[in-house]
Amino acid sequence: MRPEDVPGLPEGVPERLQSEGIEELYPPQAEAVEAGVTEGESVLASVPTASGKTFIAELAMLSSVQRGGKALYIVPLRALASEKKAEFERWEEFGIDVGVSTGNYESSGEWLSSRDIIVATSEKVDSLIRNNAGWVSDLSCVVADEVHLVNDGHRGPTLEVTLGKLRKINAGLQVVALSATVGNAEEVAEWLDATLVQSEWRPIDLKMGVHYGNAISFDDGSQREVPVGKGGRQTSALVADTLDEDGSSLVFVNSRRNAEAAAKRLKDVTAEYLTGEERSELAELAQEIRDVSDAETSDTLANCVAKGAAFHHAGLASEHRRLVEEAFRARSVKTVSATPTLAAGVNTPSRRVIVRDWQRYDGEFGGMKPLDVLEVHQMMGRAGRPGLDPYGEAVLLAKDSETRDQLFERYVWADAEPVRSKLAAEPALRTHLLATVASGFAHTREGLLEFLDRTLYATQTDEPGRLERVTDTVLRYLEANGFVEMDGDDISATAIGHTVSRLYLDPMSAAEIIDGLRWGADHREEKLRALEGVSDADARRAASDAEEEADESGGFQRASEMVSTGDEEGAESAEPIETDRTYPTALGLFHLVSRTPDMYQLYLKSGDRETYTEECYEREPELLGSVPSEYEDVRFEEWLSALKTARLLEDWTREVDEDRITERYGVGPGDIRGKVETAQWLLGAAERLAGELDLSSAVAVREAKKRVEYGVRDELLDLAGVRGVGRKRARRLFEAGIETRNDLRQADKSVILAALRGRRKTAENVLEAAGRRDPSMDDVDESEADVPEATFERASERTEGGGDDADDPQEQASLGDFG
DNA sequence: ACTATTAATGTATAGACAGCATGTC
DNA sequence: CTATACATTAATAGT
Numbered sequence: 127m128r129p130e131d132v133p134g135l136p137e138g139v140p141e142r143l144q145s146e147g148i149e150e151l152y153p154p155q156a157e158a159v160e161a162g163v164t165e166g167e168s169v170l171a172s173v174p175t176a177s178g179k180t181f182i183a184e185l186a187m188l189s190s191v192q193r194g195g196k197a198l199y200i201v202p203l204r205a206l207a208s209e210k211k212a213e214f215e216r217w218e219e220f221g222i223d224v225g226v227s228t229g230n231y232e233s234s235g236e237w238l239s240s241r242d243i244i245v246a247t248s249e250k251v252d253s254l255i256r257n258n259a260g261w262v263s264d265l266s267c268v269v270a271d272e273v274h275l276v277n278d279g280h281r282g283p284t285l286e287v288t289l290g291k292l293r294k295i296n297a298g299l300q301v302v303a304l305s306a307t308v309g310n311a312e313e314v315a316e317w318l319d320a321t322l323v324q325s326e327w328r329p330i331d332l333k334m335g336v337h338y339g340n341a342i343s344f345d346d347g348s349q350r351e352v353p354v355g356k357g358g359r360q361t362s363a364l365v366a367d368t369l370d371e372d373g374s375s376l377v378f379v380n381s382r383r384n385a386e387a388a389a390k391r392l393k394d395v396t397a398e399y400l401t402g403e404e405r406s407e408l409a410e411l412a413q414e415i416r417d418v419s420d421a422e423t424s425d426t427l428a429n430c431v432a433k434g435a436a437f438h439h440a441g442l443a444s445e446h447r448r449l450v451e452e453a454f455r456a457r458s459v460k461t462v463s464a465t466p467t468l469a470a471g472v473n474t475p476s477r478r479v480i481v482r483d484w485q486r487y488d489g490e491f492g493g494m495k496p497l498d499v500l501e502v503h504q505m506m507g508r509a510g511r512p513g514l515d516p517y518g519e520a521v522l523l524a525k526d527s528e529t530r531d532q533l534f535e536r537y538v539w540a541d542a543e544p545v546r547s548k549l550a551a552e553p554a555l556r557t558h559l560l561a562t563v564a565s566g567f568a569h570t571r572e573g574l575l576e577f578l579d580r581t582l583y584a585t586q587t588d589e590p591g592r593l594e595r596v597t598d599t600v601l602r603y604l605e606a607n608g609f610v611e612m613d614g615d616d617i618s619a620t621a622i623g624h625t626v627s628r629l630y631l632d633p634m635s636a637a638e639i640i641d642g643l644r645w646g647a648d649h650r651e652e653k654l655r656a657l658e659g660v661s662d663a664d665a666r667r668a669a670s671d672a673e674e675e676a677d678e679s680g681g682f683q684r685a686s687e688m689v690s691t692g693d694e695e696g697a698e699s700a701e702p703i704e705t706d707r708t709y710p711t712a713l714g715l716f717h718l719v720s721r722t723p724d725m726y727q728l729y730l731k732s733g734d735r736e737t738y739t740e741e742c743y744e745r746e747p748e749l750l751g752s753v754p755s756e757y758e759d760v761r762f763e764e765w766l767s768a769l770k771t772a773r774l775l776e777d778w779t780r781e782v783d784e785d786r787i788t789e790r791y792g793v794g795p796g797d798i799r800g801k802v803e804t805a806q807w808l809l810g811a812a813e814r815l816a817g818e819l820d821l822s823s824a825v826a827v828r829e830a831k832k833r834v835e836y837g838v839r840d841e842l843l844d845l846a847g848v849r850g851v852g853r854k855r856a857r858r859l860f861e862a863g864i865e866t867r868n869d870l871r872q873a874d875k876s877v878i879l880a881a882l883r884g885r886r887k888t889a890e891n892v893l894e895a896a897g898r899r900d901p902s903m904d905d906v907d908e909s910e911a912d913v914p915e916a917t918f919e920r921a922s923e924r925t926e927g928g929g930d931d932a933d934d935p936q937e938q939a940s941l942g943d944f945g
Numbered sequence: 946a947c948t949a950t951t952a953a954t955g956t957a958t959a960g961a962c963a964g965c966a967t968g969t970c
Numbered sequence: 971c972t973a974t975a976c977a978t979t980a981a982t983a984g985t
Contacts, residue, residue: 248962253962381959383957383958387976439960486958487957494973629963630964729958731956792957803961804961804962807965814965850970852969887970
């Protein structure tokens with residue numbers, strides 16, 4: 127089938143496709159068109175990765191808009207939203223507007239209702255439905271990308287319920303579901319009332335195989351000799367072998383540490399193959415990576431990248447990830463060792479994919495658990511760059527012939543598992559039942575059950591009555607916590623229930639927050655009294671901490687870090703501002719939101735149990751709730767890991783350097799970012815709840831939220847709110863005597879200029895943002911700045927350990943990252 | 946006695962969505 | 971109840 131044979135497309139589109147080089151549709155695409163995707167028919171396309179699934183969706187959306195409709199494209203990750211948007215924007219010349227809506231980004235300009243194609247995550251769509259976004263009922267076509275994710279226990283139910291709601295709101299809605307090849311595609315298609323288009327066809331051939339001994343055996347019976355050499359490392363040999371043919375490779379491993387370790391080893395392999403030009407290109411990239419963050423991870427990554435290897439995992443800052451992905455696509459980075467992040471994320475094809483680890487530790491399982499076939503197939507599907515490679519190679523590694531046979535059996539020959547709905551789990555139903563009631567999809571128990579009956583879960587349950595039972599349990603929970611009211615058969619959401627639903631909170635999180643804030647209000651006087659003594663104890667502890675660190679640190683670098691910490695915490699004890707004025711304290715609130723099911727908690731390492739047990743009793747007066755008994759193992763442990771998370775957030779708001787935080791909590795820069803973002807969201811929700819329930823803590827919550835947002839102590843809140851001023855500049859200004867926004871308007875310009883390290887343009891922007899009448903720095907003399915410059919040097923040493931020669935863009939990098 | 950190699954022991958384990966109101970150099 | 975890779979430390983062999 128050729129583009130001009132496709133019915134229903136806007137005029138000019140087939141010509142445009144031909145100019146893009148599309149002469150002939152891929153077989154699955156043609157099949158989808160025959161099934162009527164461009165004529166409003168629902169279709170489930172279950173085909174391998176990278177075989178033109180998105181194009182099927184595009185055809186459907188274009189034809190739907192052509193008929194006067196509006197399309198929604200649901201993506202599984204925020205990072206994919208912008209990628210898809212950019213892809214769809216090439217249709218703008220045909221009068222098609224594209225908009226994006228995710229938690230952190232919304233298309234500016236016109237309202238989404240004026241857009242023809244909207245790209246959003248499933249959670250965002252769910253949220254928009256809960257908040258009655260008008261355009262939702264105008265939809266004529268919805269695309270669900272990676273629909274097999276309904277199998278995911280955490281996020282699957284949202285996709286499932288959202289699709290159900292969209293179809294209920296809009297009878298006759300065309301559903302185009304895109305899925306990897308799964309075991310029960312028919313069943314999924316049936317659920318969606320869609321025609322199934324299933325195919326194993328790929329635009330580039332994929333050879334799957336297992337490496338064992340000195341050769342890879344492929345599924346087509348062929349063999350390729352790849353001797354392991356003296357190092358005995360299969361991965362190194364395979365990467366070198368690919369490089370001999372000028373190809374890149376992607377290595378999937380099962381932990382962050384392994385990803386980093388593998389990259390460190392592989393850099394010695396890749397270094398051999400670099401040209402001089404590549405070297406200098408990579409050196410530049412390495413510097414960019416270092417500039418993203420001053421954490422150790424950043425340095426390690428830069429060192430690897432300089433030699434042509436990289437690692438990729440969720441502990442990296444998103445900027446890091448982007449740089450690595452881009453460099454890999456541009457082929458300057460020769461190999462990337464990655465955790466599964468990369469298999470799910472943006473498109474990063476590679477000549478050869480090496481699935482080194484096919485088992486992963488699973489705490490619940492209690493050991494190493496083999497990965498799902500689907501997951502391994504996703505990784506292997508990254509092999510082969512369209513138009514560049516003759517074929518892709520995906521290789522598993524085996525140490526003995528037995529494992530080799532087992533791997534062939536388990537992954538190479540095997541079909542993917544069936545997709546199974548995870549909707550009947552309590553946490554999922556808690557959220558979705560409340561939302562279903564609150565947004566008026568059902569107002570009786572029967573109505574709820576009827577709605578649930580249309581989900582995938584209902585079509586595949588083998589345990590009749592289970593859904594009904596869990597529904598009743600959840601309804602009782604929601605009623606007991608005051609989120610719904612039941613009057614006979616009638617169920618309605620309370621005011622607070624509506625709020626919780628709209629805030630997109632797990633009702634259990636909301637309950638925890640409300641309980642905590644109320645508990646705080648009840649114990650306010652008593653706790654404030656207990657806190658009187660705390661600032662001294664706190665100071666003593668801080669001082670002894672600093673000494674300890676001084677003892678164990680040798681060498682120049684450590685010593686300088688030590689100085690910075692000691693000084694910084696010393697400053698704190700001199701001026702105990704956090705614990706004596708407000709209640710609840712920031713730590714108390716951080717702990718509260720951290721023990722919520724919406725916060726992914728930090729893992730307690732060995733020794734942490736003791737550390738945080740001690741910390742817990744010291745800071746007990748600040749915590750909003752009574753400490754669980756140490757004998758209640760699980761509850762106590764959760765309490766402690768929430769405390770650890772809270773301490774990380776507290777450090778962040780005490781202006782502790784990023785690299786100190788990563789070191790202290792054993793996390794990466796990306797994790798800090800994630801925690802900060804989540805805390806910001808939850809504190810925002812807490813503020814709303816406190817306001818709605820008339821709790822006096824709303825002000826304290828707001829301040830804690832602001833402090834997390836800017837990453838500063840409270841005395842900098844005013845300054846950090848000025849555009850162009852982040853935690854570092856605010857601190858400098860403050861130390862130079864500029865303490866408020868008003869000071870920025872009034873103070874001597876030379877002082878300000880000096881605090882901003884003599885950067886005139888920056889200073890002007892800052893002054894303008896602060897509303898100063900005469901922001902110009904033209905008449906300010908460099909020499910006048912001499913005296914305050916000295917003041918500033920001291921200030922800089924105090925907060926940053928001195929010796930910080932960072933350029934403006936560098937300082938701002940971390941700001942932008944976290945802001 | 947001292948270093949190089951190896952064995953024993955310890956340790957840690959993937960990922961990432963959402964409110965609201967505006968805007969980084 | 972289940973594993974594995976890496977890092978660190980202790981033990982052993984070799985010089």
